[in-house]
Amino acid sequence: MAELSATPSVQPGSAGLAPLPASPRLRRAWGPAFEAILIPLGAILLALVLFGLFCKAQGQDPFKVYASIYKASFGSWFAFQNTLMRTAPLMLTALCTALPARLGMIVIGNEGALVMGGIGAVIAGLAVPAWPHHLALGFMALSGIVWGGLWISLSAGLRQYRGVNETISSLLLNYISIAILNHLVNGPMKDPTSLNKPSSFPIAEEIMLGRITFGDFTMRVHWGLAFGLVACVILWFLMQRTTFGFQARFIGANPKAARLGGLPVNRTTLITCFLAGGCAGVAGMVEVAAVHGRANESLAAGFGYAGILVAFVARFHPLAIVPVSLLLGGILASSGILQRAHKLPDSTSLVFQGLVFLVILFSDSLYGRFKIFKP
Amino acid sequence: MTLIPPENLERFTQAPASLDLYRITKKFGDFTAADEISLTVPPGTVHALLGENGAGKSTLVKCVMGFHPATSGEIMVGGHVREIQHPSDARKYGIGMVYQHFTLVPSMTVTENLVLSRPDVPAAVNWKRETARLEEFMATEAPFKVPLHKRASELAAGEKQKTEILKQLYLKSRILILDEPTSVLTPAEATEVLALLRQMTVAGRLSIIIITHKFREVFSFADDVTVLRRGKLAGQGKVKDLDRDSLAAMMMGGTSSAKPVPSAPRATTSTSSRRTALRVKQLSVLGDNGLTAVKDVSFELAEGEVLGIAGVAGNGQRELMEVLGGQRPAATGSLEAHGQPYHGTRRDILAHQFHTLPEEPLRNACAPMLSMAENIALRTFDQPPQARWKWLLNFRAIRKSALPLIEAYSIKTRGPDTPIRDLSGGNVQRAILARELSTLPLKILVVSEPCFGLDFAATDFVHQKITEARDRGVAVLVVSSDLDELLKITDRLLVMSGGQITYETPTATADLAVIGTHMAGHG
Ligand SMILES: Nc1ncnc2c1ncn2[C@@H]1O[C@H](COP(=O)(O)OP(=O)(O)OP(=O)(O)O)[C@@H](O)[C@H]1O
Numbered sequence: 021m022a023e024l025s026a027t028p029s030v031q032p033g034s035a036g037l038a039p040l041p042a043s044p045r046l047r048r049a050w051g052p053a054f055e056a057i058l059i060p061l062g063a064i065l066l067a068l069v070l071f072g073l074f075c076k077a078q079g080q081d082p083f084k085v086y087a088s089i090y091k092a093s094f095g096s097w098f099a100f101q102n103t104l105m106r107t108a109p110l111m112l113t114a115l116c117t118a119l120p121a122r123l124g125m126i127v128i129g130n131e132g133a134l135v136m137g138g139i140g141a142v143i144a145g146l147a148v149p150a151w152p153h154h155l156a157l158g159f160m161a162l163s164g165i166v167w168g169g170l171w172i173s174l175s176a177g178l179r180q181y182r183g184v185n186e187t188i189s190s191l192l193l194n195y196i197s198i199a200i201l202n203h204l205v206n207g208p209m210k211d212p213t214s215l216n217k218p219s220s221f222p223i224a225e226e227i228m229l230g231r232i233t234f235g236d237f238t239m240r241v242h243w244g245l246a247f248g249l250v251a252c253v254i255l256w257f258l259m260q261r262t263t264f265g266f267q268a269r270f271i272g273a274n275p276k277a278a279r280l281g282g283l284p285v286n287r288t289t290l291i292t293c294f295l296a297g298g299c300a301g302v303a304g305m306v307e308v309a310a311v312h313g314r315a316n317e318s319l320a321a322g323f324g325y326a327g328i329l330v331a332f333v334a335r336f337h338p339l340a341i342v343p344v345s346l347l348l349g350g351i352l353a354s355s356g357i358l359q360r361a362h363k364l365p366d367s368t369s370l371v372f373q374g375l376v377f378l379v380i381l382f383s384d385s386l387y388g389r390f391k392i393f394k395p
Numbered sequence: 396m397t398l399i400p401p402e403n404l405e406r407f408t409q410a411p412a413s414l415d416l417y418r419i420t421k422k423f424g425d426f427t428a429a430d431e432i433s434l435t436v437p438p439g440t441v442h443a444l445l446g447e448n449g450a451g452k453s454t455l456v457k458c459v460m461g462f463h464p465a466t467s468g469e470i471m472v473g474g475h476v477r478e479i480q481h482p483s484d485a486r487k488y489g490i491g492m493v494y495q496h497f498t499l500v501p502s503m504t505v506t507e508n509l510v511l512s513r514p515d516v517p518a519a520v521n522w523k524r525e526t527a528r529l530e531e532f533m534a535t536e537a538p539f540k541v542p543l544h545k546r547a548s549e550l551a552a553g554e555k556q557k558t559e560i561l562k563q564l565y566l567k568s569r570i571l572i573l574d575e576p577t578s579v580l581t582p583a584e585a586t587e588v589l590a591l592l593r594q595m596t597v598a599g600r601l602s603i604i605i606i607t608h609k610f611r612e613v614f615s616f617a618d619d620v621t622v623l624r625r626g627k628l629a630g631q632g633k634v635k636d637l638d639r640d641s642l643a644a645m646m647m648g649g650t651s652s653a654k655p656v657p658s659a660p661r662a663t664t665s666t667s668s669r670r671t672a673l674r675v676k677q678l679s680v681l682g683d684n685g686l687t688a689v690k691d692v693s694f695e696l697a698e699g700e701v702l703g704i705a706g707v708a709g710n711g712q713r714e715l716m717e718v719l720g721g722q723r724p725a726a727t728g729s730l731e732a733h734g735q736p737y738h739g740t741r742r743d744i745l746a747h748q749f750h751t752l753p754e755e756p757l758r759n760a761c762a763p764m765l766s767m768a769e770n771i772a773l774r775t776f777d778q779p780p781q782a783r784w785k786w787l788l789n790f791r792a793i794r795k796s797a798l799p800l801i802e803a804y805s806i807k808t809r810g811p812d813t814p815i816r817d818l819s820g821g822n823v824q825r826a827i828l829a830r831e832l833s834t835l836p837l838k839i840l841v842v843s844e845p846c847f848g849l850d851f852a853a854t855d856f857v858h859q860k861i862t863e864a865r866d867r868g869v870a871v872l873v874v875s876s877d878l879d880e881l882l883k884i885t886d887r888l889l890v891m892s893g894g895q896i897t898y899e900t901p902t903a904t905a906d907l908a909v910i911g912t913h914m915a916g917h918g
């Protein structure tokens with residue numbers, strides 16, 4: 021039976037595509053890679069069509085809407101920097117879903133881990149206002165990693181030792197973290213001068229995370245972008261090229277067989293989830309140290325949830341997260357223009373994200389169905 | 396042995412259609428797994444499909460079942476060419492399959508299993524009506540009985556396989572395809588199930604294609620036989636015109652005949668003078684259902700000894716294996732390796748060179764999606780040269796160390812990068828055996844059903860490897876439901892029944908009748 025279920029039932033002609041004119045050898049080498057790229061691309065195209073219909077129903081010309089989106093995200097250097105600023109936290113929060121996925125877990129606690137990381141960073145920043153710039157930033161980042169990491173490890177621990185579903189627990193932890201944030205900024209950490217938007221005390225100006233500069237050339241984009249890139253590359257390397265990553269992939273593929281090899285299933289799971297939460301925590305630290313300068317409800321701006329989307333579109337591949345974050349960063353950057361130029365409601369960008377998510381989830385069922393990708 | 400009363404056979408009326416395969420070819424990319432195979436199954440006959448591991452037997456019948464459509468060729472049912480693109484098509488033409496492994500849902504009763512397997516089962520099942528219908532089927536059509544309200548998990552292996560067959564009859568399949576159906580059964584159960592089927596074919600009620608590695612089953616059970624070799628037709632004919640040697644020659648391409656490897660001389664030193672490698676102390680284990688599956692089991696395994704555990708499958712052997720392999724916690728009791736407490740951590744495994752190979756390797760010992768090389772590296776990936784500085788993977792070394800094993804264990808694969816789930820059943824077994832047996836410093840080896848699904852040449856090869864390991868001083872424990880195998884390779888035998896060790900005997904002086912009564916739980 022096991023032998024059989026491994027072979028998905030493929031119906032010929034189920035794909036209405038002409039076969040690739042490649043030799044079998046070429047196809048064997050590249051078929052899976054093509055599949056992994058073309059299916060998400062096709063899915064995004066379908067989402068674009070669906071969103072176009074939505075715009076049409078709202079009385080807008082979809083082509084004009086898309087032109088505006090392009091202009092507001094990639095159309096100019098200014099717009100592109102706007103996009104990049106959103107790309108940074110997306111890369112980090114996406115890793116929070118992508119890493120545990122290698123272990124066969126679906127973690128969606130990105131938003132919560134980001135918030136906890138932000139809180140941790142503020143506390144660290146407030147504790148050491150007079151430290152040298154780099155040291156203070158390092159301390160804040162570390163604190164963000166630990167807070168975010170422990171937050172997701174909590175989910176992992178509940179799963180490994182208590183059998184609680186990690187998807188549900190991490191989702192619920194999101195709400196708890198936001199409640200903790202609200203409690204802190206309305207209570208013990210409240211800055212009395214923040215009236216209409218309760219916030220924590222601000223961290224010192226001197227230890228804020230600066231903008232990216234090359235010589236005299238300064239971007240509006242902060243160093244968080246580099247953090248995201250580096251994290252994606254390091255974690256790709258960790259999962260793909262190290263013995264730890266091998267363990268994690270083996271556990272993800274069959275925990276029972278992993279136990280047979282004496283692999284530390286619980287420890288690997290906890291560490292991976294710690295790293296995943298740590299990434300989202302860094303996203304929170306970046307938001308605090310580079311953007312807001314304090315902790316308040318702006319931390320929970322939805323980068324965590326958008327990160328789930330990025331991870332799914334990237335099929336949990338740490339390197340694929342980079343371009344996908346860029347794309348989604350562009351969409352987020354353009355949400356303002358939709359409202360201003362096209363009178364579409366503010367949440368339209370969410371509709372678009374939701375559509376992409378649904379179509380991507382659906383497209384997951386298509387892998388292995390198209391004969392042309394078969395080696 | 397139960398026999399079907401003649402009147403039951405009479406009631407079971409619908410006759411099977413003839414089945415013809417005409418030049419069936421199945422390609423996976425540029426690899427041809429089945430090459431222009433033709434065969435005919437007249438109504439009421441048994442057709443055996445033989446061939447070494449990876450010959451293409453499963454591939455061929457999966458084409459007939461519509462699991463993957465053939466690349467070219469035609470399938471004729473009752474003389475008409477039929478398109479079979481999907482398992483539901485096969486069902487429509489009355490073709491059904493029984494697998495090596497059970498497909499019943501363990502927690503459901505036999506009734507529930509049968510009713511829910513129907514393709515037209517409604518969203519809301521009227522259980523009263525369905526049960527009545529099923530009882531009518533049992534009373535009027537079913538040639539033999541199974542306990543309808545027992546849970547599938549409570550059935551013995553033979554009963555389960557009978558239920559699987561009955562399920563196919565209930566689904567109105569008149570052409571049955573059996574893929575190594577007897578590997579999970581004891582010889583007695585196998586004989587019983589095959590005899591029932593034989594009776595039904597003789598009465599003209601059923602046609603059968605059976606894949607098997609056991610010549611005994613071919614000769615006592617089949618009318619015709621087709622032998623495949625590397626995807627090609629190697630021979631075909633009436634069983635009564637053939638003998639063992641000519642079949643073996645066809646399978647192996649004439650190069651080797653079925654000469655049983657003489658079992659290596661047994662080590663002569665008495666067990667008591669050798670060092671104890673593994674000690675199992677008063678071990679109790681809970682099964683999946685929370686009930687005690689292994690009760691207070693104690694035994695010792697010495698270096699340079701092959702100890703066998705005989706028993707009917709389902710008497711706690713699987714749970715015992717899982718504890719030895721670190722896949723299940725013990726409820727009480729403990730393990731000791733070389734005199735030290737053993738917990739199955741990676742460090743313990745390395746320190747004692749203690750390898751375990753459970754049954755059904757694809758489910759219990761492999762990461763199906765990972766490549767064969769990666770699966771073979773499970774024991775060694777964190778040791779140099781596969782790991783540099785304990786941390787960095789060296790893929791080149793991982794692939795390179797798989798290559799000689801592919802050679803030595805003649806694993807049929809397109810290369811070390813093939814996902815292991817694309818290998819044939821027997822080749823998965825070979826790959827995992829290679830992983831567990833090939834480490835030189837190996838000290839303790841525990842295997843369950845080591846020759847499951849292997850062809851006879853590979854079986855002899857594995858037995859030889861086990862004997863070699865023993866002669867090197869490795870302590871070997873073999874759990875098997877195949878008593879012949881145990882008698883051939885072990886030095887000492889334990890019998891397990893009802894979760895307990897009920898009998899112990901040196902193999903040289905073993906009395907089959909006594910072992911049999913203990914296996915049946917009448918010790
Ligand atoms: N889905 C697949 N993709 C690629 N190759 C496959 C696939 N399924 C089977 N093969 C290859 O086809 C060959 C025949 O496999 P098959 O399962 O038919 O062997 P078999 O005769 O049933 O052997 P066994 O006795 O070991 O079960 C094998 O070499 C196997 O690796």
Ligand SMILES: [Mg+2]
Nearest residue numbers: 452453819820
């Ligand atoms: Mg097979």
